[in-house]
Amino acid sequence: MSSLQFKDKWVLITGASAGLGKELAIQLARDYHANLILIARREGKLSELQSFLISQYDIHVKYLVADLSVQEDLEKVYQFSISNNVYGMILNAGVTYFGEDCQLEFAQAKKIIETNINSVVYLTQKFVQYFETKKQEGALMLVSSMAAMFPAPYQSIYSGTKSFLFSYGHALSHELKNKQFSISIFAPGGMQTEMTEGDSFGGLQKWLMPVNQAAKDALAGFAKRKYTILPGWQNRIGAKFMRLLPLKFLGNQMEKVYKKSLDNSK
Numbered sequence: 108m109s110s111l112q113f114k115d116k117w118v119l120i121t122g123a124s125a126g127l128g129k130e131l132a133i134q135l136a137r138d139y140h141a142n143l144i145l146i147a148r149r150e151g152k153l154s155e156l157q158s159f160l161i162s163q164y165d166i167h168v169k170y171l172v173a174d175l176s177v178q179e180d181l182e183k184v185y186q187f188s189i190s191n192n193v194y195g196m197i198l199n200a201g202v203t204y205f206g207e208d209c210q211l212e213f214a215q216a217k218k219i220i221e222t223n224i225n226s227v228v229y230l231t232q233k234f235v236q237y238f239e240t241k242k243q244e245g246a247l248m249l250v251s252s253m254a255a256m257f258p259a260p261y262q263s264i265y266s267g268t269k270s271f272l273f274s275y276g277h278a279l280s281h282e283l284k285n286k287q288f289s290i291s292i293f294a295p296g297g298m299q300t301e302m303t304e305g306d307s308f309g310g311l312q313k314w315l316m317p318v319n320q321a322a323k324d325a326l327a328g329f330a331k332r333k334y335t336i337l338p339g340w341q342n343r344i345g346a347k348f349m350r351l352l353p354l355k356f357l358g359n360q361m362e363k364v365y366k367k368s369l370d371n372s373k
């Protein structure tokens with residue numbers, strides 16, 4: 108299967124107003140000269156990014172304000188994307204909760220599941236059906252996490268959603284019949300973004316990767332249609348090493364590190 112050529116093609120990025128999504132947008136414009144469809148809830152941030160990208164990189168940029176936890180908005184995102192002949196789709200938006208699961212209200216847990224899982228399943232199914240029927244060239248990248256591969260205590264619900272995406276995306280990629288369409292899974296470790304700005308992540312800052320480095324590796328892997336993309340050699344070695352260790356041992360180690368960070372933030 109040939110590599111993806113993003114130049115002058117339309118690429119959708121969900122969660123483009125901040126963090127990894129914003130950085131992916133900047134690098135797709137700067138390094139690949141892609142046209143962009145940006146999705147998030149905060150219009151001011153999307154509009155500001157649109158103006159910056161158009162003025163700096165001479166590309167086309169459109170945005171749509173959408174709440175991905177709301178069903179009607181998902182259909183709008185899909186229709187907006189295909190009406191612009193979308194070529195690449197990066198389903199990046201995600202939310203977390205860092206704390207004891209038993210203190211999490213069910214309404215908040217539901218919101219996390221709706222944003223991290225329901226929205227991705229809805230859009231993935233629609234895009235896969237579209238590309239399988241049209242037999243057009245394109246690709247989808249789901250943003251999971253390294254937290255999908257080991258127990259992440261105090262981020263239990265979040266790591267569960269990311270494990271879902273990791274398994275779902277990989278499994279689905281084997282069902283594709285269109286040989287010009289692929290699904291990649293990006294699974295970063297911790298990154299410096301709005302998500303990890305809070306006090307509770309304070310003790311974890313030294314483990315976090317600069318988001319521009321993570322985005323660079325994500326796009327290089329996506330362009331090559333890699334099956335699983337892990338950014339940074341430390342994460343790649345770490346992932347191989349972790350597979351050799353008992354899951355319970357890994358969970359115990361993670362519990363100590365995360366608990367310390369949580370306790371220090373109180």
Ligand SMILES: NC(=O)c1ccc[n+]([C@@H]2O[C@H](COP(=O)([O-])OP(=O)(O)OC[C@H]3O[C@@H](n4cnc5c(N)ncnc54)[C@H](OP(=O)(O)O)[C@@H]3O)[C@@H](O)[C@H]2O)c1
Pocket residue numbers: 121122123124125126127128146147148149150152173174175176199200201202222250251252253294295296297298299300301302303
């Ligand atoms: N940061 C990390 O350490 C880390 C590690 C591994 C994986 N990841 C994954 O990487 C992805 C990006 O995370 P990040 O660190 O860049 O997070 P972030 O800085 O918090 O940004 C999250 C983005 O998602 C958007 N978003 C959240 N809820 C939304 C909703 N209901 N509807 C539409 N957009 C929504 C936000 O935009 P609005 O608020 O404007 O809607 C924002 O643009 C996530 O899937 C996350 O799970 C992050």
